[in-house]
Amino acid sequence: MKKKTNKRQMRARHPERNRQRFGIFLFWLSLVALLAFVCRFAYVAVVGSVDSKHLAAYRASQYARKTALQAKRGSIVDRNGQAIAEDASTYTIYAIIDQNYTQNGKKLYVSDKAKTAAVLAKYLPLSEAKILAYLNPKKKTFQVEFGAAGTRLSLSTRKEIEAEHLPGIHFTDSPSRLYPNGVFASYTVGLTQTNATNKNQPLVGVMGLEKEFNAQLAGTNGYQTAQVDNYGYRLPKAKVKTKPAKNGGTVKSTLDSSLQSYLETLLASVQTKYKQASVTGVVMNAKTGEILAAGQRPTFDPSTMEGLEQGSSWQNMLVEDTYEPGSVMKVFNLAGAIQSGTFQPNTYYNSSGVKVASTTIHDWNHVGFGEIPFSQALPRSSNVGFVHIVQQMGEANQAKTLKDFGFGQKTGITLPNEATGGYNLSNAVTRAVMGYGQSINVTQMQILQAATAIANKGTMVQPRVVTKVTDPDGKVINYKRKVVGHPISATTAETVLDEMRDTINKPYGTGVTYKIAGADVAAKTGTANIANPKGGYLPGETNQLHSLLAMAPASDPQFIVYLTLKQNTAMTTPAVNVLNTIYHPLMTRLLALDAGNTATPAAETVTVPAAVNDSLTAATAALNKKALTASVVGTGNRIVQQLPAAGTQALRSARVVLLTNGAMTMPDVSGWSKSDVLKLAQLTGKKFKLQGAGYASAQSLKAGSLLGTGTVTVTFQKTD
Template sequence: MKVPRNKRLMGKRNPRRNRQRFGGFFLFILVGVFLLFVFRFSYIVISGHVNDENLTKKASALYESSTVLRAKRGTIYDANGTEIAEDSTTYSVYAVLDKNYTGINHKKLYVTDKAKVAKVLSQYLPLDRAAILKRLNPANDKTFQVEFGSAGKGLSLTIKQAIEKANLNGIYFTETPARLYPNGIFASHQIGLAQTNTKATKVANAQNLVGIMGLEKTLNSTLAGTNGVKEVKEDSYGYQLPNTKAKKKAAKNGKNVYLTLDSRLQTYLETLMSNVQTKYQPKQLNAVLMNPKTGQILAASQRPTFNPETGSGLGNFWRDTLVGDSYEPGSVMKTFTLAAAIDKGKYQPNTNYQSGQITIGGTTIHDWNQTGWGSIPLSKAFPLSSNVGFVHIEQALGKDNWLNYIKKFQFLSKTNSLLSGEANGSIQYEHTSDQAVTSFGQGINVTVMQMMQGFSAIANDGKEMQPQIVSKVVDPVTGKTTKYKPHQVATPISKSTASQVLSAMEDVTYKDYGTGTAYQIPGYKIATKTGTAQISNANGAGYMTGDNNYIFSVVGMAPASDPKYVLYITMKQPQDMSQSATEILSEIFNPLMKRALDYDAGDTTTESKTMMPNITGKSVSAATAALKKENLQAVQIGTGDTVVQQMPLANEVILDDQRALILTNGAMTMPDVTGWSKSDVLKLAELTGKQITIKGTGYVTKQSLSEKSLLNSAKTITVTLSKP
């Protein structure tokens, strides 16, 4: 039956029925959502998980605080127990500027007096007030905090405490583990470097010191130790929650390492090396002093080098050239050729030969003076350093015998002296001419430490000792000591042979025709052998030409009758050849060898008169008085009243007319350098970290930055030297 149209319209227009239907539907949805929520909540409560996360652990973590208990890195000591590398802490300063940074009772924790902050910080940082104020007023007014660049980093505890005494609002410090190298340039590539390395751990981002070069790297696991951790439950204010206990796992400190280096000799060597480097500018310079009876390295250094305390020179040269560089040794190799021939019974000292030149395998070999000395006995070939004579000796010895002795002396193999980056060396031995030239140190590549190892056999009755730079490792907690005993690696020659070679080395020093007469030291008998090695061209085709394109060297053993010291020095391509190579090397060899022999004889009078006092941390007035007592002129660099660094370093050997540079807290200032030598100017650059351009030779007559001006006020500093 058809419903009338007016009744259908009335049904649609019934609002009460529509609300009831809509309400019922909404109630159904609401109940469904509620039941779903109840089910979900019950599941979370029962399981303790949501989205695969453990809520119990997550909630607990909100109240748990974990702190790394940093292990102390082991200290490196010299042979006499003097610290060479030790753990320290440095600080970085920063300023909070955000005015919303407040504490309890709305205490202001941001910078409130920028003028006062700039005044105080300028006294302790190498920045002036204007530079500090500029940082405290950044262009972005929403900046939360600002730092002060490198000037605000690496601060000592003394400087941090001095700044804190001023009670500056908004000034804070971050703490960073650091490695302290109190001796500055001191066998830098051999000791190496440890720097901070941030590692993500389960407890925090812990900063650890990690060795990145030298012994710091090779002995990193020994020195590093193991970090501990402290876990505690805290409230939102940082207080420990009641009825909770802190969990603590103690840190295990690293072990201490004792070296064979003698600080007295090492420091003196560094001074001598720096002087030669400054005066003659060789591209490379190496020196090692060793006890041949034990193989212990008493002093070792190289140039270029760096100061691990200031970072000066670090970016220029990372390689330890004593083990990492292989080179043709030149005529010092004749020491081993002679030893092999004597030991094999193939040396005929009274047999004459025609010096000057000889042709072997189609190659003509010349003596160093080209024309030679006419017909002379083989006994003169060694003191005269005759290449032709040693070709004859090698021919008599035989190629197989000679190669066998090269291997007996442990060439072509690493010494495993614990220094990092050691090379094996190599030899070119295919043709007759190759075999001949190895007799005088060409066609064979060696390292300095391989040479030192070989020299020990000559100086130690034929017993060859492994070079040793670590003497012992000590656990600071248990006291357990691991000693590194002297290790004999071979006996390549007899005692009689070693004695005869030493006698021939004496001839080099004392015969009027010997090449080593410059190395005579009054009061002591010295056995030496000199060397001049050609340098291969970069493309491998032939050798470089020019008077300075050589590796000049000398090895000396003393006392010659029973050597207690072997000193080997190499110098590559000196740019200033104002003296002969022999005279240049003698400026290192003679004073260092004499100092070692004097110490051995019990004569320490020189040392007591020439050691630089320790003035770091003292007031400027006290430091000046201490230097005046040593007849040294103090040169102040900085506006502060406390010495933070010094040059020369404490206990360093002081030479005549040497200036003492003292860097104070406060902004660094330019001293009057008129009359200074180039060496003094370079020390100023090293101490301040500033790039100083040096023009001319002689002594300073002009400086682009006037006295007492702030060093940071000039991008470049130029000084002009003139000869008097």
């Protein structure tokens, strides 16, 4: 024990030696740590990675910015190649007002707010005072926007503002779709919406051709990667990696812009004046099946989405809606009876009524026409006559007729969500009322397809809205005339056309209202009760579907026109007269296009010249040279849009509305027709309320005032 105590005492008496040993220990420990650090540093320098992370790549990722190269969505064009839906960007303007935002002493914020407000007021539908209010917010903020007035700006407006070189003024852009004609076969052309699930495809088609050919129209984004500094500026000599974007393809439609615009004007006029639930119109090339014009009301403007408010229908009435067509079906039942050899044109029948099972069926006028031959059943639109006709055909021939004409089957038109329709022949009463178009559900495309067999000597062709599609890789698919059946012979078709002529030309025909002097037209009118979802039919004459199927020239039909008017609730004007306000001018124009069957002198129409991108002076001079009237909207000096579109036919002295690149202002519309004001509404996308009849005599917004979000009321008055 004593020995151990002595050793501790010996150690305590040599503190210097202990410190020396501890110092040596620390030296070697530090040396080992330094050596380890040097080795680790050397390893990192040579290998270039830490914890499986490559340092160069990691550094590059910290300072690299990957910018998407936006692919252009392909265009939809009319039969002449004129764009009716095309890629565009809209822009939102914003102002940086934080005075700390500078670079190298340069002010990057709005330094002169008064000047900025004065300049922006020339391009935005806002007053200087309102812009100043935005630039002087109550709370401190880095940047401000200008409300709805500062959104959805065009590229031309952005460039003009940028040319003013206003410090602190910037723009954000977003993919958009330009529909230059506004309301223009909207349900057929379709609509795009922002795609929230796929950033590489910012827009996706949700309706019409936009949806049907979305894969061909949608492009694929590219990208560009480069190193930037903390402020987002590209570093000097930075390497740039680029993958080009692949733009979308092109869809060439069958639509004729001139006819489509004219049809839209006619439909809009009816919609404004009468209180119908819906009205539709289609023009088809009888030989090829091409849809030249197609419209419906209610409708919407794809540029502004006006008309697609909550609760509005997104359905294309022409292909997605099924309905009971009424007496137009008599055309095809007559054709089936003639083809089957059961039609007896010279045999007389009592048209006062016919009993089927326990049901007595009367004619549409409730009393009939007395004893008449079956040859008058179609012109008079006798329901009783057609009950007899389908009974004489027999169930097998009736079923064959419906099948051969394509009813209960999709036509295959290249539009989404096409309905099938259907019928049931198991009941004697149902078979009887099908003779005059009740208890059978069809689509408008099925009616048009079946009508081609009558027009083409028995050859039935498929309806088409597209002639050619080019995909993003350049592959071309052509949609040519397609024969889908031969339900009747040429002799049968000729006989049916003669009966349809009598509908218009005979004094007892139901279509005498639609007669055009000097024109050879074959037609069939239709009136159908509308089915009640709860069973049976809706009561009253206002709950009916009125229609007209017309072919011209009847000797060799080139055009088929089909019009429908549903639930003419106002009943201030007979439905046939309402439809005639569409049919008469439309068919007159069609006949003018057909060589040798001119209903309107060709000298009265001229081709509208292209004015877009021209100076205001040059555009006005070009229109005056064509004897057209130029009306200017806006304060700019360059034309950005026009209606009617370039290349379309217009009557001499017709008004061409020109939209300039300046602030959108209200023109003086005194003396304008309703169709001219509707052009103004389509072109500007603003809300207009039309009152009265005749020509414009007053307007609620003074000429030269900015067109805002409010409704402009234009009053019309007849002149003696």
